[in-house]
Amino acid sequence: MRFSTTGRAYRWLALLLWFGIARIFYAQPVVVDANRYDAFWLWAGVATQPALAHAHTVYLLDAEVRPGKTALISQRPALPHVQNTDVWMVVRVETLDWSPTLYAQVLTDLARWRQAGNRIAGLQIDFDAHTQHLEEYAAFLKDLRRRLPGDCKLGITGLLDWSSRGDPQGLDALAGAVDEIVLQIYQGRHVIPGYEQYLIRLNRLRIPFRIGLLEGGGWQQPATLASNPYFRGFVVFLHNHVANR
Amino acid sequence: MKCIRMIVLLAWIGLTRQALASGDFGCSTIWRLAHHNYEGCSNMAFLSPSNDTRVNLLLIMADLRSAKPGAVLKTSTPARSDAPLFLWENLADRLGSQADKAMLKNDSATSPATPPSGDSFTLAVQADRALKPEERDVLLAVRKSNRAADAAASTFAGAERVTNTASAKAYAAYLGGAAEFWQSNYAKAAVTFASLTNAQPAWVRETATYMVGRALIDRAQDGAFDEYGSFSKDWCADARTVTAAEAALDKYLQQYPKGVYARSARGLKRRGYWLAQDTGKLEDEYGALMLLSPEDRNISDVELAQEIDNKIATPPDTPRDRASEDALLKGTQNPLLLAMLDLQAMRTPEATGAGSNGEVSHGNPISLSTLQQQKPYFASQMPLFEYLLAVHTFYVEKKPAEVLRMIPDAARQSSFSYLQFSRQMLRGMALEALKDRNALSFWMQMLPGAKAPYERPALELAVAYHEERAGELNNVFAPNSPVHYPYLREVLLANIADPSLLRIQAKNTGAPQRERDIALFILLYKEATRNDATDFLKDLALVPSNAPTDGSYMLDGNIDSYFVPGDYQPSAIPLGIYLHDKTDAHFGCPGLRASEEQLVQNADNPTARLCVADFVRLNSSVTYLGTPRSTVDELGDTPSLFPGGNFVRMNTYTAVLANPKSSRNDKAYALFRAVNCYAPSGGNDCGGKDVPQSQRKAWFMALKHNYAGTRWANALQYYW
Numbered sequence: 001m002r003f004s005t006t007g008r009a010y011r012w013l014a015l016l017l018w019f020g021i022a023r024i025f026y027a028q029p030v031v032v033d034a035n036r037y038d039a040f041w042l043w044a045g046v047a048t049q050p051a052l053a054h055a056h057t058v059y060l061l062d063a064e065v066r067p068g069k070t071a072l073i074s075q076r077p078a079l080p081h082v083q084n085t086d087v088w089m090v091v092r093v094e095t096l097d098w099s100p101t102l103y104a105q106v107l108t109d110l111a112r113w114r115q116a117g118n119r120i121a122g123l124q125i126d127f128d129a130h131t132q133h134l135e136e137y138a139a140f141l142k143d144l145r146r147r148l149p150g151d152c153k154l155g156i157t158g159l160l161d162w163s164s165r166g167d168p169q170g171l172d173a174l175a176g177a178v179d180e181i182v183l184q185i186y187q188g189r190h191v192i193p194g195y196e197q198y199l200i201r202l203n204r205l206r207i208p209f210r211i212g213l214l215e216g217g218g219w220q221q222p223a224t225l226a227s228n229p230y231f232r233g234f235v236v237f238l239h240n241h242v243a244n245r
Numbered sequence: 246m247k248c249i250r251m252i253v254l255l256a257w258i259g260l261t262r263q264a265l266a267s268g269d270f271g272c273s274t275i276w277r278l279a280h281h282n283y284e285g286c287s288n289m290a291f292l293s294p295s296n297d298t299r300v301n302l303l304l305i306m307a308d309l310r311s312a313k314p315g316a317v318l319k320t321s322t323p324a325r326s327d328a329p330l331f332l333w334e335n336l337a338d339r340l341g342s343q344a345d346k347a348m349l350k351n352d353s354a355t356s357p358a359t360p361p362s363g364d365s366f367t368l369a370v371q372a373d374r375a376l377k378p379e380e381r382d383v384l385l386a387v388r389k390s391n392r393a394a395d396a397a398a399s400t401f402a403g404a405e406r407v408t409n410t411a412s413a414k415a416y417a418a419y420l421g422g423a424a425e426f427w428q429s430n431y432a433k434a435a436v437t438f439a440s441l442t443n444a445q446p447a448w449v450r451e452t453a454t455y456m457v458g459r460a461l462i463d464r465a466q467d468g469a470f471d472e473y474g475s476f477s478k479d480w481c482a483d484a485r486t487v488t489a490a491e492a493a494l495d496k497y498l499q500q501y502p503k504g505v506y507a508r509s510a511r512g513l514k515r516r517g518y519w520l521a522q523d524t525g526k527l528e529d530e531y532g533a534l535m536l537l538s539p540e541d542r543n544i545s546d547v548e549l550a551q552e553i554d555n556k557i558a559t560p561p562d563t564p565r566d567r568a569s570e571d572a573l574l575k576g577t578q579n580p581l582l583l584a585m586l587d588l589q590a591m592r593t594p595e596a597t598g599a600g601s602n603g604e605v606s607h608g609n610p611i612s613l614s615t616l617q618q619q620k621p622y623f624a625s626q627m628p629l630f631e632y633l634l635a636v637h638t639f640y641v642e643k644k645p646a647e648v649l650r651m652i653p654d655a656a657r658q659s660s661f662s663y664l665q666f667s668r669q670m671l672r673g674m675a676l677e678a679l680k681d682r683n684a685l686s687f688w689m690q691m692l693p694g695a696k697a698p699y700e701r702p703a704l705e706l707a708v709a710y711h712e713e714r715a716g717e718l719n720n721v722f723a724p725n726s727p728v729h730y731p732y733l734r735e736v737l738l739a740n741i742a743d744p745s746l747l748r749i750q751a752k753n754t755g756a757p758q759r760e761r762d763i764a765l766f767i768l769l770y771k772e773a774t775r776n777d778a779t780d781f782l783k784d785l786a787l788v789p790s791n792a793p794t795d796g797s798y799m800l801d802g803n804i805d806s807y808f809v810p811g812d813y814q815p816s817a818i819p820l821g822i823y824l825h826d827k828t829d830a831h832f833g834c835p836g837l838r839a840s841e842e843q844l845v846q847n848a849d850n851p852t853a854r855l856c857v858a859d860f861v862r863l864n865s866s867v868t869y870l871g872t873p874r875s876t877v878d879e880l881g882d883t884p885s886l887f888p889g890g891n892f893v894r895m896n897t898y899t900a901v902l903a904n905p906k907s908s909r910n911d912k913a914y915a916l917f918r919a920v921n922c923y924a925p926s927g928g929n930d931c932g933g934k935d936v937p938q939s940q941r942k943a944w945f946m947a948l949k950h951n952y953a954g955t956r957w958a959n960a961l962q963y964y965w
Binding site: 042046047048052058060068076077078079080081082083 | 338469470471472473474475476477
């Protein structure tokens with residue numbers, strides 16, 4: 001999601017244009033203050049922040065899977081030892097073409113994190129599956145889940161347009177494959193214009209979901225969100241603060 | 246205790262794929278030669294301000310590699326043809342024989358270099374004749390348990406009891422130090438190892454001497470990581486420990502200049518410079534390492550470029566201004582690193598407003614005098630320095646005529662180093678800027694020598710861009726054209742080509758099938774929508790009856806092939822939609838061919854025009870082909886040579902509404918469609934000028950009142 005370079009933001013723009021919604025009007029929202037939330041992503045290269053002190057859940061980036069690379073690429077300087085917080089180990093994925101080594105390494109990392117005393121809630125896969133290929137993605141996830149320890153949940157990040165553009169079969173397939181989806185309302189450092197339009201269609205989703213917010217980004221909660229039976233709260237993507245000089 | 250602040254250091258951590266290399270997360274490729282600002286996917290094979298800093302470093306290192314007599318630049322064969330513009334990952338794959346290693350390396354946590362693998366302890370004990378057989382057995386058994394798990398120190402006390410000879414005691418003591426080391430008790434381990442630097446067995450002597458420094462480096466990093474495994478915010482390295490580590494590593498290197506741990510010790514020293522924030526020493530070391538072969542320095546070119554970028558170049562999320570960049574430049578004396586920093590300091594915002602990385606340049610580039618003051622440091626690299634001055638003249642001062650004086654014509658070469666290529670590319674760009682009539686022949690003269698990776702595609706872009714601006718599109722598609730890279734040709738066909746060229750390419754048996762299909766697809770779309778029904782019907786005969794209707798056509802100027810699977814095949818061009826198009830069952834269009842036949846009789850036939858608009862609306866591959874392109878002065882954004890202008894559905898609806906011959910049903914449908922252009926979000930999906938909501942309301946009301954009872958009035962419940 002955020003740190004991968006290349007055309008991903010570009011592709012998003014193309015997608016937005018494609019669907020002809022680039023110019024959707026959106027209201028001036030409130031700014032996301034990390035101190036008012038209790039679940040966070042901590043990505044590579046992002047410094048630990050005070051808001052984490054009261055976190056109930058932390059999504060911690062562990063490693064990346066890149067095309068053509070047989071091994072996991074570590075993204076964390078040292079083994080975490082997180083106290084009193086649920087930890088999701090996050091793996092950023094660029095390809096679903098996994099070697100046996102990759103599966104083994106992910107399981108090893110999970111075990112190491114557990115041995116180090118971290119309260120592991122699950123594994124989160126961060127992959128920008130194309131809206132039209134959700135069924136293939138679901139098949140991958142089902143297989144992955146089979147390999148995980150029984151007490152380890154499987155979660156994924158999701159693109160906002162899945163709810164409105166994803167084919168119903170694909171969404172249903174995902175529902176059977178994962179325990180939760182965190183839907184991002186931003187891309188890069190920018191909140192996606194028109195995210196409210198997507199959120200309205202969240203009623204199509206039959207999977208427990210959280211909404212991924214960008215620290216310092218905009219957010220305006222739709223009235224219908226709180227009453228959605230699958231809504232499980234928010235996750236805030238932390239980033240480094242730039243000093244004003 | 247002197248405390249080295251780690252605040253700045255923190256920001257250096259290069260775990261993200263790009264330190265200064267990137268400024269933002271996304272990027273868009275801009276298809277021209279001269280870029281002024283950083284874009285992660287607009288790198289080119291010549292040293293330039295806009296290139297990723299790692300790309301510039303790697304190009305410089307590739308030249309160092311190929312400059313050695315007899316040396317050949319190691320390159321891998323690309324899975325698909327090289328693009329004129331590329332990502333850092335592409336170049337790392339092509340030029341870095343050890344690219345994988347660099348990607349795998351978590352270089353902030355581990356030492357820059359790790360000691361040789363394999364258990365040399367076991368080998369040393371097995372070979373040491375001073376040991377009694379029972380001593381050997383005990384030592385090997387303890388070693389095994391030590392490596393299997395975190396063995397307690399008492400195990401080693403036991404080992405020391407059964408050992409009698411001095412040699413065996415030394416090995417046993419070494420095992421004790423190793424156990425302390427693996428238990429992260431680095432201070433104690435350093436003391437233990439230090440006590441063994443004069444031990445009897447040569448292996449223990451050398452290894453312990455090395456391990457003193459290694460343990461101290463690790464000790465200096467003690468506490469560096471927080472509970473999340475991130476670098477601690479307020480942590481600082483203990484300066485005395487760093488100094489002691491450096492002294493210990495120096496001692497090892499003096500005693501064992503060619504020792505088995507020599508390269509690792511050198512890497513650890515480098516880590517020490519970094520921990521101590523001794524930028525001067527760090528840069529000297531990087532400069533020295535760049536001159537060594539990857540084998541001699543135990544780190545590949547790709548890894549080294551990545552590490553230098555992480556540790557030296559400006560950290561991400563740091564505001565950049567002239568003063569901070571000058572401060573960085575002031576402390577730098579190595580010419581190769583200076584070149585990297587100077588090029589970066591010549592970035593300026595794109596004049597056309599293109600690109601998404603406004604924040605990485607501040608519009609206050611390095612001054613000429615600052616650059617000139619660096620001259621003494623470039624004594625060994627004068628051609629590079631002269632090039633940097635010319636870059637400044639071109640990119641910052643914008644004086645192309647002077648560039649021609651600074652860089653003599655050397656277009657005809659049997660091959661180009663990247664610096665030679667950079668110089669001539671800059672001269673060529675200056676010729677283009679001056680609209681010199683020899684610019685094209687200059688590019689052509691360079692072509693035969695452009696042999697290194699990415700050189701030739703860069704020239705293809707230069708030629709295509711020139712021909713487009715010169716109005717000589719036909720040259721690009723002539724049999725002897727040097728322009729091969731598919732996108733360069735496709736964008737010109739899709740955006741610029743006139744009907745005649747499209748028709749020629751559609752029938753050109755010498756052209757790739759995909760290119761022929763694209764030419765025909767564009768030709769038919771434009772004829773169908775731009776009031777050229779007669780030619781449409783003629784050219785429709787070129788579509789094979791079994792042409793696919795599935796798939797999609799989208800001009801893709803993205804170059805993220807690195808992230809696309811190797812076996813990826815683009816979708817077939819859905820030419821079949823011109824024979825079997827989707828229609829709206831309720832409005833009842835007869836199909837595109839029949840509609841066009843009606844338009845041959847009467848170009849204003851309202852029903853047929855609505856049906857053409859429906860063809861565009863319902864067949865997704867053509868729905869957005871009329872979207873206006875942004876103009877950022879790149880390949881394929883000059884005015885189209887195809888007559889008629891972009892097709893905009895809204896224009897059809899307003900024309901039908903204004904046409905007195907339109908039927909009641911046609912007008913109702915036009916109103917229905919016009920309102921629906923803004924569904925469901927209020928955004929205009931039909932192209933053309935946006936109309937205010939009041940107009941949409943007026944259409945809605947007109948439909949409900951004037952066309953009450955029609956299917957379309959009944960079907961519409963809202964306006965947006």
